[in-house]
Amino acid sequence: MRCYDLALIGFGGVARALAELIRDDSARLEATLGFSLRVVAITDLNLGSLLQPEGIDLAEVLAMPRGANFSGMPGGDRDADNERVIRESAADIVVEATFTNPATGEPALSHVRSALQSGKHVVTTNKGPVALAGAELAELAGVHGRRFEFEGAVMSGTPVIRFAQTQLAGTRIASVTGILNGTSNYILGRLGDGLALQEAIGEAQALGYAEADPTADIGGSDVRLKVAILAEQVMGVRIPVEQIPTTGITEITGAEVTAAAAEGKRWKLLGTVERHEDGTVEARVAPVALGEEHPLAGVSGATNAVTFDTDLLGQVTVSGPGAGRVETAYALLSDIIAIDRAGGR
Ligand SMILES: NC(=O)C1=CN([C@@H]2O[C@H](COP(=O)(O)OP(=O)(O)OC[C@H]3O[C@@H](n4cnc5c(N)ncnc54)[C@H](OP(=O)(O)O)[C@@H]3O)[C@@H](O)[C@H]2O)C=CC1
Ligand SMILES: N[C@@H](CC=O)C(=O)O
Numbered sequence: 001m002r003c004y005d006l007a008l009i010g011f012g013g014v015a016r017a018l019a020e021l022i023r024d025d026s027a028r029l030e031a032t033l034g035f036s037l038r039v040v041a042i043t044d045l046n047l048g049s050l051l052q053p054e055g056i057d058l059a060e061v062l063a064m065p066r067g068a069n070f071s072g073m074p075g076g077d078r079d080a081d082n083e084r085v086i087r088e089s090a091a092d093i094v095v096e097a098t099f100t101n102p103a104t105g106e107p108a109l110s111h112v113r114s115a116l117q118s119g120k121h122v123v124t125t126n127k128g129p130v131a132l133a134g135a136e137l138a139e140l141a142g143v144h145g146r147r148f149e150f151e152g153a154v155m156s157g158t159p160v161i162r163f164a165q166t167q168l169a170g171t172r173i174a175s176v177t178g179i180l181n182g183t184s185n186y187i188l189g190r191l192g193d194g195l196a197l198q199e200a201i202g203e204a205q206a207l208g209y210a211e212a213d214p215t216a217d218i219g220g221s222d223v224r225l226k227v228a229i230l231a232e233q234v235m236g237v238r239i240p241v242e243q244i245p246t247t248g249i250t251e252i253t254g255a256e257v258t259a260a261a262a263e264g265k266r267w268k269l270l271g272t273v274e275r276h277e278d279g280t281v282e283a284r285v286a287p288v289a290l291g292e293e294h295p296l297a298g299v300s301g302a303t304n305a306v307t308f309d310t311d312l313l314g315q316v317t318v319s320g321p322g323a324g325r326v327e328t329a330y331a332l333l334s335d336i337i338a339i340d341r342a343g344g345r
Contacts, residue, residue: 001030001034001035001036002034002035002036002340002344003035003036003037003038004035004036004037004038004092004093004336004339004340004344005038005039005040005053005055005089005090005091005092005093006037006038006039006040006041006091006092006093006094006095006336007039007040007041007042007043007085007086007089007091007093007094007095007115007120008039008041008042008043008095008097009043009082009085009086009094009095009096009097009098009111010043010044010096010097010098010099011042011043011044011046011047011061011097012044012097012098012099012212013208013325013328014097014125014152014208014325014328014329014332015042015044015095015097015329016062016325017325017326017328017329018095018097018329018332018333019039019058019061019062020058020062020329021326021329021333022037022038022039022058023058023059023062029333033337033340034340035340035344037336038055039055039056039058040052040053040054040055040056040089040090040091041056041085041089041091042056042061042070043080043081043082043085044080045080046069047061047064047068047069047070047080048069048070048071048076048077048078048079048080048081049070049076049077049079049080049081049082049084049085050070050073050075050076050077051075051076051085051088051089052074052075053075053089053090082098082107082111083110083111083114086111086114086115086118086120087114087118091120092120092121092344093120093121093122093123093336093339094111094112094115094120094121094122094123095123095124095332096108096111096112096115096122096123096124096125096126096129097124097125097126097332098111098126099126099211099212099213100126100127100128100211100212100216100222100225101128102127102128102131102216102221102222102224102225102241104128104132105126105128105129105131105132105133106128108124108126108128108129109128109129109132109133112124112129112137112148113137113140116137116140116141116144116146116148117140117144119144119145119146120146121141121146121147121148121149121339122137122141122146122147122148122149123149123150123332123335123336123339124148124149124150124152124153124332124335125150125152125153125156125328125331125332126150126153127153127154127222127225127226127229128225129150130150130153130225130229130233131153131224131225131226131228131229131232131241132225132228132241134150134229134232134233135232135238147338147339147342149335149336149338149339150229150335151331151334151335151338152328152330152331152332152334152335153225153226153229154180154226154229154230154306155178155180155226155304155306155318155320155321155322156182156304156320156321156322156323156324156327156328156330156331157320157321157324157326157327157328157329157330157331157334158304158318158319158320158321158322158327159318159334160306160318161229161230161233161234162334162338163318164176164230164233164234164308165233165234168234168308168310168313168316170312171308171310171311171312171313172310172311172312173234173235173275173308173309173310174274174275174309174310174311175272175273175274175275175308175309176230176231176234176235176272176273176306176307176308176309177270177271177272177273177296177306177307177309178230178270178271178272178296178304178305178306178307179268179269179270179271179296179299179303179304179305179306179322180222180223180226180227180269180271180304180306180322181217181222181223181226181269181304181322181323182204182209182301182302182303182304182321182322182323182324183201183204183209183210183211183214183217183218183222183302183323184217184218184220184223184248184249184269185268185269185299185300185301185302185303185304185322186200186203186204186207186209186301186302186323187200187201187204187217187218187249188249188252188257188266188267188268188269189300189301190203191252191253191254191257192254192257192258192261194254195254196254197218197250201214201218204217204302207302207324208323208324208325209302209323209324210323217248218248218249218250219246219248219250220246220247220248220249220269220285220286221246221248223246223269223271223285224241224244224246224271224285225241226271227239227244227271227272227273227283227284227285228240228241228244228283230271230273230306231273231281231283234273234308235273235275235281237273237275237281239273239281239283243283244283244284244285245284245285245286246284246285246286247285247286247287248269248285248287249267249269249287252267252287260289264291264292265289265290265291265292265297266289266290266292266294266297266298267287267288267289267290268287268288268289268290268296268297268299269285269286269287270285270286270287270288270296271283271284271285272284272285295307295315295317296317299319302321302322302323302324303319303320303321303322304319304320304321304322304323305317305318305319305320306318306319
């Protein structure tokens with residue numbers, strides 16, 4: 001049985017959900033996938049660092065009370081010494097799940113570079129490094145004979161990047177348009193139900209949908225990163241993030257959501273990448289009041305959907321969870337499966 005050792009960098013909602021999956025479902029995963037997973041290192045701002053090459057007892061760390069940290073445990077330290085843990089741990093795969101900085105991609109970008117340079121595969125749900133340095137990191141992975149996988153960076157666990165890269169590889173994609181942020185889509189729905197913006201944000205945070213800084217969700221910068229990722233990964237065009245005109249949903253009121261609904265319309269925050277006939281490619285993020293007949297109008301809650309406009313198939317739409325702890329942990333698992341299927345070690 002193949003076994004992959006993991007280092008979890010960032011132990012928040014998504015990484016914990018992955019740890020719970022490994023703790024609770026390893027027998028099924030081993031039987032269906034043919035490999036096992038073991039966590040040998042964890043770092044987190046709150047908890048510090050834990051390095052245990054023989055495997056960490058996940059039940060023990062998942063049960064740690066709020067405010068506790070790893071100091072006092074064998075291989076434990078109260079500081080989150082990410083770089084040392086990434087380089088020194090015996091992990092095969094580094095799981096990067098810290099927060100997303102939409103401007104610099106740091107510290108995640110440095111984590112990914114260090115992991116690849118020290119000969120480890122990387123799986124991440126962090127949009128920053130992929131949007132800002134995707135090509136550089138893919139090249140670095142190639143140089144070191146490792147893989148850089150990031151399915152969860154767009155639409156959480158719903159397989160959209162790999163789907164487009166493999167299943168749509170033989171078509172020309174003229175445009176990609178989608179609802180790409182679960183939090184803002186959820187909030188628009190709740191504004192329509194009569195909630196105040198802050199209440200709706202609070203709900204999205206409690207449900208594990210929102211970014212550590214939710215202004216990234218409602219201000220559009222989260223979708224802007226995802227649009228840049230889709231442009232590069234699916235349409236082969238690098239568009240610097242700062243060149244993507246972006247408007248969020250902060251100016252949309254509950255009254256406007258209700259008034260639009262009365263006219264048969266639904267406000268949606270759309271991310272779009274379009275290839276024009278002259279070959280130029282344009283990207284944007286903006287709220288749009290869609291008519292009820294539009295295929296994306298009925299996509300509600302934290303569900304996301306993206307429509308690819310192709311020459312051979314016409315429109316192909318993929319829809320599924322766009323946020324959520326367990327859903328996003330699934331993206332990490334799907335990346336690990338991709339590494340295994342590519343030959344693993
Ligand atoms: N939740 C979702 O639905 C989705 C999330 N993502 C992405 O996945 C990543 C993780 O998301 P999620 O788990 O929800 O976020 P959380 O905020 O729950 O978890 C992030 C964790 O990383 C820790 N952390 C932050 N900075 C550092 C650092 N420098 N060193 C070590 N630990 C650090 C945080 O500690 P502290 O709390 O002290 O800051 C926190 O425990 C993010 O990049 C997010 O954008 C992608 C798709 C969907
Ligand atoms: N905060 C994001 C999480 C996934 O990327 C969202 O709500 O879509």
